[in-house]
Amino acid sequence: MNAHVQAPAAPVKTTCPYCGVGCGVLATPDGQGGAEIAGDTGHPANFGRLCSKGSALGETLSLDKRLLHPQVDGARTSWESALGTVAGSLRRIAEQHGPDAIAFYLSGQLLTEDYYVANKLAKGFLGTPHVDTNSRLCMSSAVAAHRRAFGSDTVPGCYEDLDEADLIVLVGSNTAWCHPILFRRMVDARAKRGTKLVVIDPRRTQTGEEADLFLGLKPGTDTALFSGLLAHLASTGSLDYRFVLDHTSGLDGALERARAIAPNVAATAAATGLSEADVARFFELFARTKRVVTAFSQGVNQSAQGTDKGNAIINCHLATGRIGLPGAGPFSLTGQPNAMGGREVGGLANMLAAHMHFAPEEVDRVRRFWGAPNIITGEGMKAVALFEAIERGKIKALWVMGTNPIVSMPRANQIRESLKGLDLYVVSEAVADSDSARATGKKTVLLPALAWGEKDGTVTNSERRISRQRSFLKAPGEARADWQIIADVAKRLGHAQAFAYSGTAAIFREHAALSAFENNGSRDFDLGGMSEIADATYAATPPLQWPLPKRGKGKTRLFADGQFYTFDKRARFVAVQAPALAQGVSEAYPLVLNTGRVRDHWHTMTRTGKSQRLSAHRAVPFVEVHPDDAAPLGLKEGDLARIATPHGTATLETMVTDAVRPGNLFAAFHWSAATASDARVGALVRGVPDPVSGQPELKATPAAIAAVPYRNRGFLLTRGEHGLPEGWWWARATIQGGSGLQFATQESSRAVALMMRGLFQGHDLAEYADHARGRYRCAVYESGRLVACLALGPAEARPGWEEAKALFAEAEPEPAARRSLLSGRAETASAGPTVCACHGVGVDVITGVIAAGAGTVEAVGAACKAGTNCGSCIPEIRKLLPEALARNAA
């Protein structure tokens, strides 16, 4: 054999670091810091499929922008000194102000092992109860609803239920974009068994477009809808009285309340703004279909009444006995890859550990298990209250791990301001330029964490399935695993023995053992079967669902036997409150701002923002406005608009669409100070907490909108990143071969031409200018290589960038391409805005093949490949079909 031929690296089985679907990934390292990414056909969450984000993971692995060395107050330092600063400051603050002046803000993106060690240090050894997590903004209402109904935070069902349901009700969930692989399972079920899809969302999302019945209800009225449903089920004899009598309590009170809120179809329609016909159709479908899964996410959870919304849904499932059965049950879709793992370790401020809370015997049990000198005895502050306590100066030290609250918390500007008063602000981060890493306290410590592909441990997905994240890349720079960093600080605080872990397997064993400790079936969360797992077995462990008790069998579904975790083993109906709609809408703030996600970006974009494929679908921060609201304000598609709330402002590009209801706005919260000049949507959001769960309302803030008249608009494409002058509006996106800025400015085309000549002095500039009409184009070459390109026009005739982006992908464009960079007129047709991220297919190409005869999604795929890889764009392609055909016919 030729000695120079290297055996190809073996693929490593790992888990996608994005959403709670928890897809299995095969990563084959290329030996140069990158990896080939494929779906793992053996993983029961995805059977080999990956969505656009999962498929593009390989584009996010570069070390560009990574935090690779510890820093104290902006200066690079050694680990020794950084850890010494953290431990020393924590010790001093605890002595001076008490341990409860210290707070931790953790993340559902930490691995279970990281999370376990952080929770143990804070709650058992430092002795502060103030440990909360971004899961407060994500899952805490579902957790609270589960606990009220079941006595435990248990997700009863599993993904197979989606394959086996005859009706799937999606409440407040844009599944097609946010849990794409589960959505594909749902669509497959429809093809296979005729499963009906009902989507309940004030906004007609891509998920809503695919529904058999779309219910575009008034925001916040879900409790009325499900109260109406419960009343309807009772009055039409659709209840399962056997199940109700034997296994539940509280139906009478809940039903009485439901009837007071929405006694019948007509009242439900009036309360929700839906038509009576649609309400009746939904109620009948639900009443006559046994196999119903009601899946819900942020339209339910991120609400000032999120817990009641969850219980209103669960009530209907308990009343019909549809829980824990194949194809039936309420199903909370978790957002983050390890939202569930965080709940298991007790990362929320109202939990202690391993699904135990603060009953004296639970506190004592955890104390004994940990050998904890400073065990806490009660709940800590939840995220919103915790950040308010920082504003009031009650909290002196904050350690943020794996989350970017300066972007994702409501009232984000006030929070950024308040951090300045902290005596100690510690951020464990993977990137150096997240808004939270760039914020400062009186003393600021940045600790470089290993990222996906480098770290090792476990995550738990929406169906309670624990999967391994395995490392397949070398640790870069001086980055360390999050658990290691915490353990190093613990040792410096004198707790060496309790934190002497040899690796993640040792931590996992301890976590599993705690879950089984004095459990005997009293707690749902039990990993006793894994408490003595050998290192090698842990390393090789396949995806497994809990519970996994030492004795007895694990279960894919819970509660089919009607045994719940309340003291009398009965589930509880909850009497919910009538909807209280967005408070505070006034003449000054007449609209309601809803916020959420786009298909191809993940949260604050520190990872997906690196991928040119993922940055093409939605390249600028936008706000969706209904035509009825846009028209009187003179707002047109593409105009820049300033959204204002009492908490902050942002300037976003207008999308005029009847997908939102009149009076409603929708904006995605992905953009940060790192990626746009003025698009931090978190700064706008009020975040009124739900009274039970403390989860803030992120979907309904009173807001105003007005056009922002900029003189000129344009784009600048560069190989590296360039900044723009103060006062310009801009948004940055990664493009093939570099970085793209879309901008708006009050400067004239002449001034912009001067700026370009200044910026690129010494380069070859090819320019085209028509200053009389305010137009300017410029291409910058360096030894024949295209290094930058700018186009500018009056705001009402702003140049599109699709064609220039395609030309910029080539370092040395052909003469024809050079000409069209300056003329703005393509000699070949441009692809238009990207629809299919995997194959980079634009909307113009798709409408082109449809015009040429492709009449189905499959035919479009055959003609131009769009939609043939991950399928995340299939809903968008389907939507183009009738539109394009209609246009052809006209």
Ligand SMILES: Nc1nc2c(c(=O)[nH]1)N[C@H]1C(S)=C(S)[C@@H](COP(=O)(O)OP(=O)(O)OC[C@H]3O[C@@H](n4cnc5c(=O)[nH]c(N)nc54)[C@H](O)[C@@H]3O)O[C@H]1N2
């Ligand atoms: N592409 C992508 N996928 C992701 C993520 C991402 O950042 N990007 N993040 C992951 C995470 S952490 C999470 S939590 C999930 C979130 O997943 P989803 O919950 O599906 O996402 P959102 O867009 O936040 O909100 C869902 C919908 O709630 C609707 N809504 C607003 N108000 C109401 C209401 O009063 N009633 C009802 N019924 N609906 C309402 C919104 O219009 C929105 O369409 O996504 C996960 N997956």
Ligand SMILES: Nc1nc2c(c(=O)[nH]1)N[C@H]1C(S)=C(S)[C@@H](COP(=O)(O)OP(=O)(O)OC[C@H]3O[C@@H](n4cnc5c(=O)[nH]c(N)nc54)[C@H](O)[C@@H]3O)O[C@H]1N2
């Ligand atoms: N307006 C509005 N706000 C929202 C929401 C909404 O719908 N609307 N949704 C809320 C929800 S559901 C969620 S889940 C949150 C999400 O919001 P965040 O958690 O703030 O968002 P991310 O961008 O995922 O932040 C993760 C951070 O951890 C860093 N990181 C990545 N890997 C590692 C690692 O291994 N270790 C460490 N230490 N750091 C790492 C990343 O670089 C990034 O800065 O946003 C919430 N905020």
Ligand code: SF4
């Ligand atoms: S659905 Fe997409 S983002 Fe979610 S885990 Fe699977 S591949 Fe990752």
Ligand SMILES: [Mo]
């Ligand atoms: Mo989330």
